[in-house]
Amino acid sequence: MTVIKTTPFEGQKPGTSGLRKTVKTFTQPNYLENFVQAIFDCVPELRGSLLVLGGDGRFYNDKAIHIILRMAAANGVARVLVGQNGILSTPAVSALIRKYDAAGGIILSASHNPGGPNGDFGIKFNSANGGPAPESVTNAIYARTQIIDNYEILSAQDVDLSALAKTKMSEMDIEIIDSVRDYQEMMEMLFDFSAISNLFKSGMTFCFDAMHAVTGPYAKSIFGKLGVPDTSLINAVPLADFGGGHPDPNPVYAKALFEKMFSEDGPDFGAASDGDGDRNIVLGRKLYVSPSDSLAIIAANAHLVPGYNAGVKGIARSMPTSRAADLVAEKLGVPYFETPTGWKFFGNLLDDGQITLCGEESAGASSDHIREKDGLWAILMWLNIVAARRQSVVDIVNAHWKEYGRNYYSRHDYEEIENTKAESVMQGLRDQLDDLPGKVFGAETISEATSFTYKDPVDGSTSENQGLMVKFESGSRFVFRLSGTGTVGATLRLYLEKYEPGDGKLDGDLQETLAPIAKIAAEITKLNALTGRVGPTTIS
Ligand code: G16
Numbered sequence: 372m373t374v375i376k377t378t379p380f381e382g383q384k385p386g387t388s389g390l391r392k393t394v395k396t397f398t399q400p401n402y403l404e405n406f407v408q409a410i411f412d413c414v415p416e417l418r419g420s421l422l423v424l425g426g427d428g429r430f431y432n433d434k435a436i437h438i439i440l441r442m443a444a445a446n447g448v449a450r451v452l453v454g455q456n457g458i459l460s461t462p463a464v465s466a467l468i469r470k471y472d473a474a475g476g477i478i479l480s481a482s483h484n485p486g487g488p489n490g491d492f493g494i495k496f497n498s499a500n501g502g503p504a505p506e507s508v509t510n511a512i513y514a515r516t517q518i519i520d521n522y523e524i525l526s527a528q529d530v531d532l533s534a535l536a537k538t539k540m541s542e543m544d545i546e547i548i549d550s551v552r553d554y555q556e557m558m559e560m561l562f563d564f565s566a567i568s569n570l571f572k573s574g575m576t577f578c579f580d581a582m583h584a585v586t587g588p589y590a591k592s593i594f595g596k597l598g599v600p601d602t603s604l605i606n607a608v609p610l611a612d613f614g615g616g617h618p619d620p621n622p623v624y625a626k627a628l629f630e631k632m633f634s635e636d637g638p639d640f641g642a643a644s645d646g647d648g649d650r651n652i653v654l655g656r657k658l659y660v661s662p663s664d665s666l667a668i669i670a671a672n673a674h675l676v677p678g679y680n681a682g683v684k685g686i687a688r689s690m691p692t693s694r695a696a697d698l699v700a701e702k703l704g705v706p707y708f709e710t711p712t713g714w715k716f717f718g719n720l721l722d723d724g725q726i727t728l729c730g731e732e733s734a735g736a737s738s739d740h741i742r743e744k745d746g747l748w749a750i751l752m753w754l755n756i757v758a759a760r761r762q763s764v765v766d767i768v769n770a771h772w773k774e775y776g777r778n779y780y781s782r783h784d785y786e787e788i789e790n791t792k793a794e795s796v797m798q799g800l801r802d803q804l805d806d807l808p809g810k811v812f813g814a815e816t817i818s819e820a821t822s823f824t825y826k827d828p829v830d831g832s833t834s835e836n837q838g839l840m841v842k843f844e845s846g847s848r849f850v851f852r853l854s855g856t857g858t859v860g861a862t863l864r865l866y867l868e869k870y871e872p873g874d875g876k877l878d879g880d881l882q883e884t885l886a887p888i889a890k891i892a893a894e895i896t897k898l899n900a901l902t903g904r905v906g907p908t909t910i911s
Contacts, residue, residue, distance in 0.1 A: 375524060377520060377522055378520070380516065383409070384509075384513045388713065390494050394489065394491065395489075411442065414504075416474045421472065423471070424439060424452070424459075425457060426647075427646045429613070430492070431492050435492070436453065445523035449542075450543065452546050454547075458550045458609065460585045460746075461495075482856065483618055483650065486613050486646070487615070488612075498718075501741050501743065502715060502721070527540050532547060557741075558747065562752070563676070564596065567754045570754065571597060577638055577642075578604075578638045579604050580628040580642070581643070582606050582624070584613055585648045597754075619645055619646075640757065641654035645746065650746050651747070653749070656764075658768060662730065662736065665730070667698065676756065678738075679738070685708065687729040693732065693868050694778055694868070696730065706726075711823065712838065714742075714744055717742075719829035720828070722742075725828070727739050780881075781911065782865070783906075784910075786862045787862065788860055789861070807841060807895070808820055814845075822838075824836075847888050849889070852864050
């Protein structure tokens with residue numbers, strides 16, 4: 372074991388989901404090592420315990436795994452489960468931590484950010500409950516990185532990650548495990564695989580886009596078992612640079628899938644997942660189900676699925692996610708919660724048994740089966756609901772809107788703008804919050820304008836400055852927030868929502884319907900002038 376002297380790097384503060392930086396930043400000597408040592412220093416429970424380790428297969432994944440294994444051995448970890456070829460999706464890591472009572476897991480991923488030598492890399496630590504480390508832990512890790520002066524590492528040969536085998540590195544046991552098996556077993560427990568495979572037997576056409584990211588092998592195995600032909604799975608081979616694309620399942624980056632689904636003879640059911648397999652989107656013929664609606668529809672139909680036939684205890688959504696799921700919770704008579712953006716904020720509610728389902732506008736949904744969002748789980752949930760209701764995705768969405776009303780919803784992203792410009796938009800709005808209520812803009816009157824603060828109902832901790840929200844008397848609203856996952860400049864997100872009751876106009880054009888709210892948001896914040904942009908870079 373060698374103790375290497377090091378000096379702190381600035382900016383090793385985990386964002387919305389772990390530390391994400393460019394590959395160039397991560398591959399500087401000692402950069403990864405400092406952060407990993409900070410994890411071992413701040414989570415002493417890892418000494419003598421089990422650690423789960425894997426990533427989404429992006430560039431630098433394997434090299435980072437070899438470094439972390441040598442550091443884990445030097446820091447007294449007893450045993451490590453590593454996904455074959457270093458591959459584990461984020462939900463699979465969460466499931467493994469829980470199943471094998473690990474003290475935690477390290478996931479190497481920058482999620483939906485692009486990969487390759489000129490792309491991004493990332494590292495996240497998940498705690499013993501399987502979920503992203505809470506802010507108390509990530510803050511401690513950051514503080515440690517700012518004073519770190521050495522790290523511990525073993526001199527050892529690289530382990531063969533390609534063969535399923537047990538081996539040792541000094542005193543530490545290492546097991547290279549099948550990346551898919553445990554996760555698939557869990558899915559087979561939760562869902563009615565025979566009902567879903569009957570759907571495919573009866574001729575339902577399907578397309579899943581793995582975006583050359585981690586879910587390729589999971590999809591091949593799980594959908595293969597359901598009788599889906601390989602030709603229905605596109606971009607299913609994980610590549611270190613995701614084939615040059617952004618593994619972000621949205622209309623811009625999953626263009627091939629959207630074109631297929633919106634074509635004249637497109638498939639009945641479309642879906643995609645992201646870099647590390649925690650996000651999902653679902654599409655019907657010529658219909659993209661917004662993630663906010665997806666959560667609501669899953670919640671309204673969960674009782675039809677074997678793993679959830681006991682009913683839903685409660686539902687949580689992140690603040691910028693639409694209120695569609697709240698309406699379902701109200702009807703079911705169960706509690707619902709509004710949390711800040713970031714999966715870690717659902718952890719306490721799930722651990723405390725207050726909620727069964729949770730989700731976010733950023734293409735994330737999951738349940739209490741693990742402590743991460745879970746892309747393939749959400750897609751299987753939809754398939755099971757389609758099988759149980761014997762209705763298409765399009766019919767299910769339309770029936771839902773008729774029953775609950777439609778929350779028209781869209782997110783406008785202003786990407787890679789200068790930090791100072793993004794901050795001036797936020798500060799400008801923050802300064803006006805007290806004066807906005809009562810102001811009239813065309814047909815809309817502002818009823819409330821706040822900076823979102825969350826008080827965790829389980830541990831009482833408070834998280835401030837979690838986005839700026841402006842609500843109207845009509846029930847419409849807009850939210851501004853700065854992304855916590857980007858690596859270049861700032862990304863300003865504008866979330867737009869307008870509610871239309873079930874007997875109102877449910878088939879309006881999404882962007883046209885939301886245009887008046889977008890216009891008010893731009894007017895109040897002087898958005899175009901302050902950002903120097905004429906419009907958003909991505910609309911989803
Ligand atoms: C991460 C978190 C999500 C969160 C999203 C928001 O997603 O895990 O809980 O909703 O970031 O991103 P931003 O801060 O850019 O709006 P992922 O899939 O990138 O890990």
